Amino acid sequence: xxxxxxxxxxxxxxxxxxxxxxxxxxxxxxxxxxxxxxxxxxxxxxxxxxxxxxxxxxxxxxxxxxxxxxxxxxxxxxxxxxxxxxxxxxxxxxxxxxxxxxxxxxxxxxxxxxxxxxxxxxxxxxxxxxxxxxxxxxxxxxxxxxxxxxxxxxxxxxxxxxxxxxxxxxxxxxxxxxxxxxxxxxxxxxxxxxxxxxxxxxxxxxxxxxxxxxxxxxxxxxxxxxxxxxxxxxxxxxxxxxxxxxxxxxxxxxxxxxxxxxxxxxxxxxxxxxxxxxxxxxxxxxxxxxxxxxxxxxxxxxxxxxxxxxxxxxxxxxxxxxxxxxxxxxxxxxxxxxxxxxxxxxxxxxxxxxxxxxxxxxxxxxxxxxxxxxxxxxxxxxxxxxxxxxxxxxxxxxxxxxxxxxxxxxxxxxxxxxxxxxxxxxxxxxxxxxx
Amino acid sequence: xxxxxxxxxxxxxxxxxxxxxxxxxxxxxxxxxxxxxxxxxxxxxxxxxxxxxxxxxxxxxxxxxxxxxxxxxxxxxxxxxxxxxxxxxxxxxxxxxxxxxxxxxxxxxxxxxxxxxxxxxxxxxxxxxxxxxxxxxxxxxxxxxxxxxxxxxxx
Numbered sequence: 001x002x003x004x005x006x007x008x009x010x011x012x013x014x015x016x017x018x019x020x021x022x023x024x025x026x027x028x029x030x031x032x033x034x035x036x037x038x039x040x041x042x043x044x045x046x047x048x049x050x051x052x053x054x055x056x057x058x059x060x061x062x063x064x065x066x067x068x069x070x071x072x073x074x075x076x077x078x079x080x081x082x083x084x085x086x087x088x089x090x091x092x093x094x095x096x097x098x099x100x101x102x103x104x105x106x107x108x109x110x111x112x113x114x115x116x117x118x119x120x121x122x123x124x125x126x127x128x129x130x131x132x133x134x135x136x137x138x139x140x141x142x143x144x145x146x147x148x149x150x151x152x153x154x155x156x157x158x159x160x161x162x163x164x165x166x167x168x169x170x171x172x173x174x175x176x177x178x179x180x181x182x183x184x185x186x187x188x189x190x191x192x193x194x195x196x197x198x199x200x201x202x203x204x205x206x207x208x209x210x211x212x213x214x215x216x217x218x219x220x221x222x223x224x225x226x227x228x229x230x231x232x233x234x235x236x237x238x239x240x241x242x243x244x245x246x247x248x249x250x251x252x253x254x255x256x257x258x259x260x261x262x263x264x265x266x267x268x269x270x271x272x273x274x275x276x277x278x279x280x281x282x283x284x285x286x287x288x289x290x291x292x293x294x295x296x297x298x299x300x301x302x303x304x305x306x307x308x309x310x311x312x313x314x315x316x317x318x319x320x321x322x323x324x325x326x327x328x329x330x331x332x333x334x335x336x337x338x339x340x341x342x343x344x345x346x347x348x349x350x351x352x353x354x355x356x357x358x359x360x361x362x363x364x365x366x367x368x369x370x371x372x373x374x375x376x377x378x379x380x381x382x383x384x385x386x387x388x389x390x391x392x393x394x395x396x397x398x399x400x401x402x403x404x405x406x407x408x409x410x411x412x413x414x415x416x417x418x419x420x421x422x423x424x425x426x427x428x429x430x431x432x433x434x435x
Numbered sequence: 436x437x438x439x440x441x442x443x444x445x446x447x448x449x450x451x452x453x454x455x456x457x458x459x460x461x462x463x464x465x466x467x468x469x470x471x472x473x474x475x476x477x478x479x480x481x482x483x484x485x486x487x488x489x490x491x492x493x494x495x496x497x498x499x500x501x502x503x504x505x506x507x508x509x510x511x512x513x514x515x516x517x518x519x520x521x522x523x524x525x526x527x528x529x530x531x532x533x534x535x536x537x538x539x540x541x542x543x544x545x546x547x548x549x550x551x552x553x554x555x556x557x558x559x560x561x562x563x564x565x566x567x568x569x570x571x572x573x574x575x576x577x578x579x580x581x582x583x584x585x586x587x588x589x590x
Contacts, residue, residue, distance in 0.1 A: 001584050004573055007508040011532065011587045020588065028505040042527035042590045049528045053535035060536065061544075064519075064583055065512050079499040089491040096491060105496050114494045133501075142498035151494045179564045187590060234498040378527075424564055 002029060009063045011056065013039035018241035019185055026139045026181075031069035035059045081143035082131035084151065086116065105233055107253055109225070111155040122150035125160030126167060127435050134167060135174040138181035140236025144170065148234060156225035157218065161204060165284060166226055168433040169194055172286035173227070179424025183288040184237040187244045188321075190288045190422045191251035192227050193339070194258070195407055197272035198282035200433060201259035208259030210411030213341075220257040227255035249291060258409050264344035265408040266351035274357065274406075275430045282433035287337065290318040292419035297346065303353025306346055307360065310418065311367045314338055315374075315397065318420040322370070324380035324395040328403050328427070334379075337403055337421035337428055340364075343410045361401035369394035514540070517582035518548045522572075525560040529587040536585065550579050
């Protein structure tokens with residue numbers, strides 16, 4: 001608004017003023033008229049929020065009519081992003097790790113030292129020029145050059161042959177449909193998710209079978225670590241400001257990276273092919289999600305039986321934030337996408353009755369329901385055509401089969417995972433991996 | 436000792452003797468462990484790299500910031516006769532907060548025209564983060580001829 005000549009006053013709570021100021025600076029303002037109110041504003045009774053408005057009103061009027069900026073310029077701008085500065089340091093490997101953490105250049109886990117030689121070697125894995133800026137990463141708006149992709153890749157334990165994947169992952173997360181700023185500063189424990197399809201999965205040893213989302217998957221782990229190094233170091237999203245994650249999660253260290261188990265996909269249509277890619281294409285799909293929930297069904301024999309236990313889990317994913325009757329493009333206002341990471345055995349059971357993924361998706365949409373009282377107040381407003389609603393009326397969460405995404409992954413066992421996308425994900429983004 | 440207890444103790448001793456029990460054996464000295472000759476390691480032990488100081492040259496991973504500065508809008512000095520647009524981002528109670536602000540404006544600055552953006556553009560009651568979405572909110576605000584926007588955010 002300021003940019004188009006309309007002055008603003010922004011009301012923020014004491015706990016969120018830091019994030020507000022960070023956002024302000026990243027959009028190019030050195031100062032703004034803020035009015036601080038005591039935290040919280042949400043989840044308090046009406047009389048309390050009205051009392052906070054009463055108390056803040058004089059300050060709001062003052063900010064609207066008398067405020068003047070204390071700062072007019074943003075410091076530290078105008079430097080060239082390439083080449084990155086070199087640092088001389090004397091100390092042990094442990095000292096180096098300590099120094100990197102203290103300077104905000106690592107997450108606290110050990111890193112592999114990004115020596116110029118190691119970075120140069122990593123750059124051999126791509127045809128992109130090292131000075132190319134591939135992303136200006138919010139909220140800090142750090143310029144991520146190809147050189148820095150290589151640098152962070154070295155630190156995370158990636159290898160030169162991973163460069164095309166790293167660049168594809170960056171391209172995906174930088175897409176505006178991803179809502180990266182929100183996902184990386186939210187109070188929610190959101191997790192960056194990366195799904196990899198194509199021959200590259202086997203060629204590079206990406207985990208797609210037994211325990212693919214767990215430990216002892218060095219390529220998945222290195223790529224996942226790389227994602228968070230990008231977000232926290234170049235993007236600057238660290239707690240407590242501007243990353244407001246209330247509790248955080250292990251995925252703040254290592255993002256979730258998995259390959260699809262295409263051989264075990266009974267529908268013979270991988271996720272990437274479903275999105276319009278060729279089976280021979282190497283494809284990275286990214287989105288961010290609330291912590292997933294497990295489906296641990298050892299008993300279902302029929303397709304409907306396994307799907308019934310799946311929808312029971314899906315109904316409860318991201319509880320509290322879920323809205324009813326969402327559509328596929330509800331960025332910012334509801335969980336619009338749901339990823340079913342289905343174990344091969346569960347997929348086979350589904351396939352015994354549902355011969356296409358579309359049938360599965362439709363069944364999930366038709367049956368994923370919550371009682372009206374299970375939606376947080378104000379988040380479920382069925383249209384009149386839905387009919388009368390009591391607290392126990394079952395109201396669907398989704399309306400469109402394409403909101404349900406199916407990926408077959410993992411090894412033997414009867415375990416699947418259900419991940420609801422962060423609401424600011426306008427849509428999951430799939431990117432072709434290129435050199 | 437009273438007589439019944441004396442009889443009981445004597446009885447137990449006799450029963451123990453008949454069952455083959457014996458007093459606990461006195462501890463005997465443990466056999467001496469063979470003494471090993473102390474070996475002094477004389478060869479040089481390689482200190483792991485992780486513990487050794489060394490000179491490092493490293494690439495700074497932070498990256499420099501790219502921010503295009505924008506100018507603040509000209510400020511207003513009074514709300515009298517102005518169009519005040521209230522912007523809610525959909526967070527709980529933000530609308531209730533702004534509703535109260537609207538009431539106070541109506542009471543105290545009755546010449547101000549107050550418009551709740553979320554009523555004229557319902558999709559603005561969200562965290563809008565796409566270029567299209569932001570453009571839509573901006574245009575709607577401009578169309579309302581806003582002199583100032585008061586926004587509520589946070590949790």
